[in-house]
Amino acid sequence: MVKVRELKFKYQGAKKYALDGVDIDIPKFKYTVILGHNGSGKSTFSKLISGIYKPTDGEIYIDGIMIKKSSLRQIRKKVGIIFQNPDNQFIGSTVEDDLAFGLENSNVNPKLMFPIIKDLLNKVDMGNFLNREPHTLSGGQKQRVAIASVLALNPEIIIFDEVTSMLDPKGKEDVLKIIQDIKLTRQKTLISITHDMDEAILADNCIIFSNGKIIASGSPKELFKNHELIKKSKIDHPFIYKVSSKIDWMIPTYDIDEFLENLWK
Ligand SMILES: Nc1ncnc2c1ncn2[C@@H]1O[C@H](COP(=O)(O)OP(=O)(O)O)[C@@H](O)[C@H]1O
Numbered sequence: 001m002v003k004v005r006e007l008k009f010k011y012q013g014a015k016k017y018a019l020d021g022v023d024i025d026i027p028k029f030k031y032t033v034i035l036g037h038n039g040s041g042k043s044t045f046s047k048l049i050s051g052i053y054k055p056t057d058g059e060i061y062i063d064g065i066m067i068k069k070s071s072l073r074q075i076r077k078k079v080g081i082i083f084q085n086p087d088n089q090f091i092g093s094t095v096e097d098d099l100a101f102g103l104e105n106s107n108v109n110p111k112l113m114f115p116i117i118k119d120l121l122n123k124v125d126m127g128n129f130l131n132r133e134p135h136t137l138s139g140g141q142k143q144r145v146a147i148a149s150v151l152a153l154n155p156e157i158i159i160f161d162e163v164t165s166m167l168d169p170k171g172k173e174d175v176l177k178i179i180q181d182i183k184l185t186r187q188k189t190l191i192s193i194t195h196d197m198d199e200a201i202l203a204d205n206c207i208i209f210s211n212g213k214i215i216a217s218g219s220p221k222e223l224f225k226n227h228e229l230i231k232k233s234k235i236d237h238p239f240i241y242k243v244s245s246k247i248d249w250m251i252p253t254y255d256i257d258e259f260l261e262n263l264w265k
């Protein structure tokens with residue numbers, strides 16, 4: 001679904017490449033998690049595959065379409081992105097307006113908009129907030145509206161860039177539940193950048209970035225078993241070490257799937 005070849009990206013004025021030769025295929029309708037230390041290039045990557053940034057070098061294909069100036073409109077329809085900071089992704093002055101804006105852009109008949117908006121907001125448990133101004137909402141509520149706004153555009157790919165990292169535990173739980181719900185009920189390709197190992201372990205697929213490169217990809221269970229890799233990736237999260245080290249000494253006697261299931265009980 002997302003095919004990336006020899007992708008490089010350098011920010012204006014920067015000496016180093018933020019992405020320095022990235023090759024990856026992200027499968028359709030799967031849930032792919034992206035991990036990596038701060039500054040490893042994850043957000044840059046997500047902005048490149050959603051057509052927000054232009055590659056310095058290399059190629060990106062979305063569903064077979066190469067991202068270039070002439071295909072940008074098409075790409076933007078196919079890829080939706082939700083950012084880490086809940087505060088800078090609203091366009092509308094009310095929650096309803098914000099969703100309506102996306103629907104207008106997709107040429108939805110204005111007469112049909114209200115029920116669609118209501119339905120989308122109900123899905124993220126924000127049905128009673130239609131007339132609220134976004135800045136009066138909590139962080140978790142804002143992220144839920146941001147997800148509904150992206151769903152309104154009905155993209156084939158949805159990217160979540162650390163969408164729970166600024167939320168309190170309750171807000172985080174609510175948002176993760178919605179992501180899981182999208183995974184189960186809609187045919188979407190989901191890409192989630194996260195430091196949350198509870199989330200990563202549930203993914204179909206995992207990609208690890210380090211210093212602007214992809215250093216590994218595969219199933220999360222497979223990758224987390226690999227001590228060397230976890231060390232090398234410098235993922236700043238003690239939990240992964242806990243999982244990784246337990247896996248190591250439990251493997252001889254325990255089945256890895258059974259072990260991981262038990263860990264979350
Ligand atoms: N707007 C920017 N201008 C210049 N350099 C940037 C900008 N955003 C990110 N970078 C640099 O690019 C590299 C990758 O950053 P980023 O993609 O944000 O990493 P991550 O999301 O993995 O934390 C880092 O070295 C970072 O300092």
Ligand SMILES: [Mg+2]
Nearest residue numbers: 042043044162
């Ligand atoms: Mg980032």
